[in-house]
Amino acid sequence: MSILSGLMQKLMAWVLPRPRFILGATFASVVACIFATITLLDVQTNQLELISQRHPLIALSDKLDEFNFHGKATFAVVVRSNNNPNRAIEFVNALVEKIRQDPQHFQDVFYRIDPEQFKKWVLYYLDEDELVQIRERIEQNSSLVQKMAEDPELLTFFRLVNQEMTSRMVGEFFTGFLEDDDPKGSGGSSEPMDLDFLIKVLNGLSKFLSGTPQYQSPWSAFFKSGAWDLEKEGYIWEGNKQFLIAAVMPAKIKDGVSKTQTSLIQLRQVIKDLQASNFSDVEAGVTGQEALNNDEMQTAMDDMSRATWLSLLGLIILLLLFLRGIRHPVIIMISLGVGLCWTFGWTSIFIGHLNILSIVFAPLLCGLGVDYGIHWFARYEEEMSTSPGSRLDAIRRVMEKSGPGIFIAGLSTACTFMPFLLTGFRGLMELGMITGMGILFTLLADFTVLPSLARYFAAGSGSSKAPREVANNRYMLHLGRLGVPATIAGAILLCTLSAISTSHVKFDLNPLRLQSENAEAVIWEKVLVENAEHSVLSVAALSDSPQQVLDMSAKLRTLPTVLDVDNVFTILPEQQEAKVPVLRSILAAVPDLNRSVPRLIAEGPTYASLKNTLDPGAHSQYAAEMVDVLQRIRFKMQADQADKWGASRPLVDQMNQVRQSIAQLLDLLQTTPEAPVSLSEYRVRFRGDIIDKWTLLKESSSAPPMQVSDLPPPLRDQFLQDGQYLMRIYPKDSIWEEGALKQFISQVQSVVPEVIGDPVSLYVFSEAYKKASIAASIYALIAIVILHTIAFRSVRLMLLSLVPLIAGASWTVGLMGITGVDFNLANSIFAPLVVGAGVEYGVIVLARWQEGKMPFGSLPFSTGKGVILASLTTTVGFGTLMISHHRGIFSLGFVAWAGSICVLLSALFVLPSILSYAKAPKSIKEQ
């Protein structure tokens, strides 16, 4: 201490004579730091970047990136179908169009595998039963199928339907009795006519004539399989077709909290504009890891910004209240501000960025760094009250008496952060470095800028509010003979209860639970997590041998924690060889199209071609013929009569539907002038649709089994690149629980030692983070022990200085158990933070005790005031974090706030009580 006092004297001997030089140099350096911050400081959002870059997972993850759109960052646009997949598809198509028109913000978008590339094998993707059903359907309707192949015309279709209906009706009239209980069937089909297909055609036509421009193929329903409507195929669906997904690759723009934030904002705006224009019924949002990172950083930045300002405001109010004047608080705040600016400048130049952990340093520094100025002025006021003399003398005495204590306290706090460098966890290393340096910069400002300012602006002796004689004997605390043991007993009891409560505190891994509940990316991610068929997270493994992929996948599927494994072979249709005979029988059942039917090009027929071949009168003529046949069909749909002759309820309902649909159509055809022309256009599309479906049936039923080489490259690339095969392994249980995640990873690793992917990253990250947090606490404690042993030159004093820390930390964890707050990826860092605060109070109280002016169970007023004020400022610094929407930062704020309160109580009551029984070292007494 004496060495430190000497150093302080020398420092003051240099500082105090040249205040203008110091203040001028400080101003220049602050301006330079602000400039450096604006131009150099960046924010990193990638979680993996928080781990050391030397970690093997980073290299493996780079390999995996190649399979995920070649490592490009992606946003996931989620569109809720609301039981109307067509609207979701329309929305996505409109969105893709907008995205492609904006290369400034978006590089690319992946939303669909072109079904044309799958077309040839579409039937292989159906089950064998479904294929048999299709064949039966063709055979049952052979007459219709045959005639439509001969003449693929809309009118022909309705005429055939009418003919079929009439035959069935007349048959039922006269020979229906032959069908009763006749297993061999006579007099026509015994199956009731399924009007579903007719209803679909009528409704589609009706919609088209009403002005809906999209043609809806009715032929999918005819074959009772969704695999036919290629216009709606190839999209990426999740949750039983509840959600349509599109992956948007943003352009990287250096603006905002990350390089992709501007694109994210633009993407959300495009979605909003589309919803406002024509898609008010469609719900959509953006999520995915990149969006989550962006939202997390944005929320954290906003929270930090507000917390910092609120923290500063809180500090000013506290200082004004405690220091009962404006000058001292202003000097403290200027000194703190200078320290902050130096820290930002240093960080910008030497580190260059903040991460999700280090971003919290500013409010922390406000809380911790202001303490030294407070202790300084608390002593200054005491010196001004107790000892007469000039301002300069008082400053010298403060620096001489309290300077060493403040220095050790500051150094101790810095020492709690600096050892983070030893953890090897990059995020924590940077936080430790930035905050540790921040403390030292604040200390430097308090020993240079603050005395220089105090020399000009600090209150003189006449302005002191504390009467000299009172100040000499004032005590903050006087516990008395009974109070001291009672306090110690109470502290021990609280420690015991805390130890019991601590067993309820768990470690929560779920990073989604850290983020703001209202962040759009979080909301949509949760929706996906809750509705997806399997976990949205999977681990991945690589192999260069196809046989190994098949063997490993088979082994992995047998693991109790594995739900499914996807690889390039699982994209191929299953049991292809077994389906070949059924497909060939379908091929035989499908008649060839009439050769005179023109083969329409892939993009579909257009009305223009028809317009050229038909004279205007032909539209009306065609419409008239359509009206005639529709009226004839409608006549047969006497649902009331059908009911009488025992038709089933669904059939009667269908008949009613047909009647209504035809009435609607007739109304349109007879009253809308443009309806005949629209009808002709629909006719062309209908014909094109039939030709497409027939071609599809023919090609797909004659195709050889699909091979890996036949897969469309955008899909194949997700599982096979440069001879490397990727397996995606999905967990059976929720991996958010630590135990489940560990079990899943270790079981998968028993088959494939090198696995990668988000769950692995999460596991490695959380393990590394937990270890790093514990290591940081241990290193901080070791650093403090060494520093205090050297500074106090006594093991006993060193141990005493740790009392507030140990008791306060124990009570905090106990409080977490009671309030149900678990450790998570954000608040695990609380221990080192509390160590910093706890040690500081211990040192200040202990330094005062060493002066020998602490009677039994008492604490001098100025020391108590300084500790309380310092604690309150720290509490405000941590407490402002609780206004955060980011729940991780909130929990950190809560835990650190509770920690600093506990440490304060321990420093105010427990340490003085223990010191009451301790004998002050002789050397100190002598000093």
Add this chain to the structure above:
Amino acid sequence: MMYRRVSIACLMLTLCTVWFAAPLRAESGATATVKSVLDRAMEIQTRTDLQGSEHRKERSQMIRKLIGDNFASSEMARESLQDQWEKLSGKQREQYTALFIGLFEDSYTRRVLDFLKKETVEYPGESAEGKHTKVQTVIMRTNEHIPVDYMLEQKGQKWLIRDVIIDGVSAVETYRISFGQFIRNNSFEALLQRMRIQKKAGEDTRS
């Protein structure tokens, strides 16, 4: 000159007479028969004193008689069997014809009772179809219609209906296809048996 003018006037008058008389001539034969049958059936169906389910039996008897009087049911029975007819014994023919007539009258009566109301019937025309005459009719309703053609044969002074073609589907053809298929799958005796059961069911319903 005068003679010439008179001749032209006479020719014109003759042409007009022929022109206006053409529909009258049509109605006087096959078309008139069909119209008469339909009008009579609609009258029975719409008579106020015969409305309600309690009069259904009475209406049924009247319509059944109307059908019996105007349809060549025996001929229809024979045509419905086509090639099979030649293979049948006299007794079988007799049994089959009796059953057919009963069933046809039952079916047709039931359909008339269920479907026919006060309809607007159009008569677009008639045409010769071999030795028969086809009378076209269209039952018109709001937003719907159905063409029903009748094939008639003149027997002496009387026109008898030999077939009804509902929207292009012939009743006799339907019988022929269904009976043929049933006999192929089963036997003629099975057909007779099935017809007997159906006839019994019809009689039970009527009683």
